[in-house]
């Protein structure tokens with residue numbers, strides 16, 4: 536007896552099909568093609584930390600792995616050890632007082648947290664104000680919520696030029712996203728800049744979402760501030776923190792959202808309908824990291840600073856004019872004349888075996904620039920920069 540094979544085909548739904556392919560996928564595909572052709576690549580494309588997970592995190596995890604209660608479903612809002620550690624961290628690092636039971640939700644990384652936040656808050660047709668050069672999930676999550684991402688131009692010094700946004704769009708805005716230190720531009724702000732954003736959010740009934748993914752990666756004494764340091768910010772602000780960059784824990788997928796209690800409650804409602812909370816073990820690891828950030832962070836930052844200096848020196852010696860970043864783990868500069876974005880990326884891979892990220896991965900306003908991540912030792916970065924600068 537033969538069984539007829541039904542002719543069914545399955546596709547992503549119309550909403551997903553309407554969203555253009557992710558540029559980082561395209562970059563992945565191109566890397567695979569080069570590797571399949573036998574080329575060895577130095578990958579500076581993705582900002583995935585290569586330094587080790589801190590010892591104190593490893594030892595806490597070894598002990599936690601045997602803890603019987605950690606095999607049960609986790610509490611929805613987060614494990615109390617992480618929430619308490621996060622609250623203490625915010626006070627010690629930024630002087631921000633929070634209530635671990637009301638102001639926090641632990642999330643599986645800030646990328647996931649941002650998406651959930653936007654899905655929890657936005658109605659179709661709402662406007663989400665996004666920096667014009669942006670971490671891609673800001674726009675994609677808005678599209679998934681059927682909200683309208685509206686790009687906010689930067690001023691020459693990398694601040695958000697909110698006066699340039701059409702007031703009719705501001706009137707429909709539900710969320711304003713800020714990302715300082717900025718990936719990919721590396722722009723930084725001072726507290727006064729956050730005060731302006733908080734004031735805008737309050738005046739327009741908008742939620743300020745501060746993505747502080749690079750909270751600890753400041754150089755030469757620069758320490759990124761938190762938007763929650765602005766007096767009264769809790770009225771209209773939430774902030775995302777992550778263990779990925781500060782503590783080399785990108786694969787653990789753990790971070791937290793902190794801020795306005797009503798927004799946290801909305802996020803909790805969304806998450807409790809779709810999941811079971813974040814995995815407990817990564818939260819225990821992150822709790823150890825946030826508790827010990829004063830010891831963990833300096834050597835990690837010192838290594839990134841060495842790498843930054845190696846890249847900047849090599850490009851400068853070759854006659855380029857790189858801007859020395861004050862924060863993040865990236866160098867962001869112009870693509871040499873004669874190349875478009877993908878042309879330059881292909882050239883770097885084919886001729887020099889170096890993977891860089893095209894600026895258009897961060898939106899049209901990023902076109903003509905490229906990003907290099909400090910995720911290899913300084914000597915390799917020097918070689919890569921010298922090779923690229925040769926053309």
Ligand SMILES: Cc1ncc(COP(=O)(O)O)c(C=O)c1O
Nearest residue numbers: 644645646670718748777779790
């Ligand atoms: C600005 C920014 N926000 C969020 C993320 C996501 O980090 P996580 O690993 O916490 O999801 C990244 C990762 O590169 C980022 O650059």
